[in-house]
Amino acid sequence: MNFDALPEVALARDLLRRWWSVDLDFAGLGDLPKVKHGACEAARTLATGTCADTLRALATTFAKSRAITTVPCHAGLLVVAAPVVEYTGAVAKLAGIVHASGIPAATSEAELTRIRDLVGSAAAAVDRARPAIIAPTTFVHLYTEIVGDAPAVRDVVKLLGKVVKSEATVLIHGESGTGKELIARAIHYHGPRAKKPFVVQNCSAFNDNLLESALFGHVRGAFTGAVKDQPGLFQTADGGTFFLDEIGDMSAALQVKLLRVLQEGTLMPVGGTKSIKVDVRIIAASHKDLQKMVDKREFRDDLFYRVNVLKITVPPLRDRTSDIPRLAQHFITKHWRTSATGTPPPRLSQGALARLVAHAWPGNIRELENEMERMLVLAGSDTQELVASMVSPRVAGSGGGTDVDRRRPLRDLLAVAESDAIVAALGRHVGDRELVAEELEIGRELLDARIVALGLGAPPGSAS
Ligand SMILES: Nc1ncnc2c1ncn2[C@@H]1O[C@H](COP(=O)(O)OP(=O)(O)O)[C@@H](O)[C@H]1O
Ligand SMILES: [Mg+2]
Structure with a gap:
């Protein structure tokens, strides 16, 4: 997936470049990070590989700190980095790092805070663009055409x-x-x-x-x-x-x-x-x-x-929102026209799913089905990920449509905020749900239930 296309990443990159002339990059764990800052590039020639060492050290730090981190590098510059975490089942592992490298060490604390926020928002956007994990139903019955578990x-x-x-x-x-x-x-x-x-x-x-x-x-x-x-x-x-x-x-x-x-x-x-x-x-x-x-x-x-x-x-769909992830997935498969090459249907990103879950669906399941069909058409046949920007404005609630359409019940706003808060905390704590529950001051069971309902992860203990 191309993280550079995400609006939050583009915005953070643009601001970091204009204000501090530093670059924002996404580094997978395997690859050597690109270093673009002039001063840093000079230092790198002197001691090849040390920048990569810094980022590798960061990976170790993340395993302990689980937070946005600022570290000095060997050249006397700073690296600000945030971890991107992959959650599969109850297991979380570090998937990559979003980092701004080559920040002058003399940067003020207030400015550093702003840089950290920008890197953090880019990392959160990358998190949201990752595929949602939709737990398979444990409810087995003969009526397989009826999808739902509520x-x-x-x-x-x-x-x-x-x-x-x-x-x-x-x-x-x-x-x-x-x-x-x-x-x-x-x-x-x-x-x-x-x-x-x-x-x-x-x-x-x-x-x-x-x-x-x-x-x-x-x-x-x-x-x-x-x-x-x-x-x-x-x-x-x-x-x-x-x-x-x-x-x-x-x-x-x-x-x-x-x-x-x-x-x-x-x-x-x-x-x-x-x-x-x-x-x-x-x-x-x-x-x-x-x-x-x-x-x-x-x-x-x-x-x-x-x-x-x-x-x-x-019941109306708004009273069984826990079924939205599974229904959305069902309609993607139902309406996916496999091409001659047999391309598998695209996956739903966490960010797109968070928007679907937050909508009130006055037209119920039929409206959700239409929305998924629309997203598939919009995405085209070679897209692997349905991302948040493909959700129609009416459903995503960001303007457009009539005044009636733009009405946003408090419940919807809360669901978006809730999803964002959980995603961000999962990122900060590298998927450690105990720590996330502690930080958000909610019970562990409630957290697990909300993670499943919002399509952010599988129930604990489920193999996937
Ligand atoms: N639980 C469900 N699982 C899968 N598809 C569903 C489910 N409920 C409704 N649908 C689909 O949503 C659309 C609208 O459902 P429909 O039965 O026509 O609703 P109603 O008769 O209440 O207006 C149909 O395409 C239907 O197949
Ligand atoms: Mg009908």
Whole structure:
């Protein structure tokens, strides 16, 4: 990955060069650091290799101090360096050093502090650009198309085991884009009706007459233009499952007809005189609270009791942010078009993930899926890393869009700050979580949980 392209690195480099005429560099542990400062270059010719010795000594210092360090070099200049740490599982190892070398020893303490801050911010940016570690789920189940590990998702999946076997009507309640249709499909395709049709109709999509005709069909001559008998979707779904989306938007008249299907298994086509028998399992979904609609007499109570036999509540994504890393990863794989060369899908950087986790996702999982598709398109086919700058401004919250889009709940701001603080502290302490917990004055367990939730590392003890 090209760290020089990171804005924080470019900014730090530019300021260091202009104010102190020193250079910022990133040195891997294996390679010899480039030394560009004139005075330092002269000293190097006198004693070849000593600058590299200084940086090697720094690596040893980091192992103990775990902090931004200032050391004098053999030529009487200063080196300011910050460690870049790689965390894999519970293990952290030094991956490289960001350093400004060749600072005149006479530099004032105030100026040195500013240099340290610049080097530190560059090192933090490099840290954030590193790939996020997304822990594999420990929750194994049959419904692999449903990704997620949050307690609420586990509850839904556990319930599915029972729901699938039964023939009862199911009501799925949840905001738009939370996965209601995905769950309905899972119930159908994992159940005994799997080989029969799965039919979907959104009840708010049409006007009343069109919806009635679409659901129940019509007979020839029922209305102008009805030139022949037309079976409805309930007949198409015969033997299978009917997913009635946004059932709360159904008119009172249609609610009566639907009740009849549920009670007697019969329906009457528009303009018809003979009722037709159908065998359909109904799964209904609504983002509205049907119980409240019943209380306000906007929804028939008898239909409500028929529909609400088994209820599944799908939480909004903002209430299960711990699943965002895994879902983001899932959508990268899902939408990655492998090229002829079979390039693996790009990885998500820690910084990009921190922004995704911080967003409130009013459009829920559908919005996250769209965002990941957008990032993949933006990144192109030869990118290996999806970095923070590729997150759309609306999601990243940095301007753009309407005033409504720019609103940032305190929760989001806190999540960004939290992620930044943890990343910085992990860097300072070379991944030692005990020390990070101590510094941040939080419990070790909470720290581990937040590291996993923010995609900054794996749970302790997990091999990776
Ligand atoms: N838990 C999940 N795991 C994987 N993909 C999901 C999950 N929940 C939703 N999706 C995907 O998000 C998109 C929107 O879900 P959908 O079921 O249409 O939501 P809803 O019916 O509640 O509006 C779909 O592409 C769906 O496959
Ligand atoms: Mg939907």
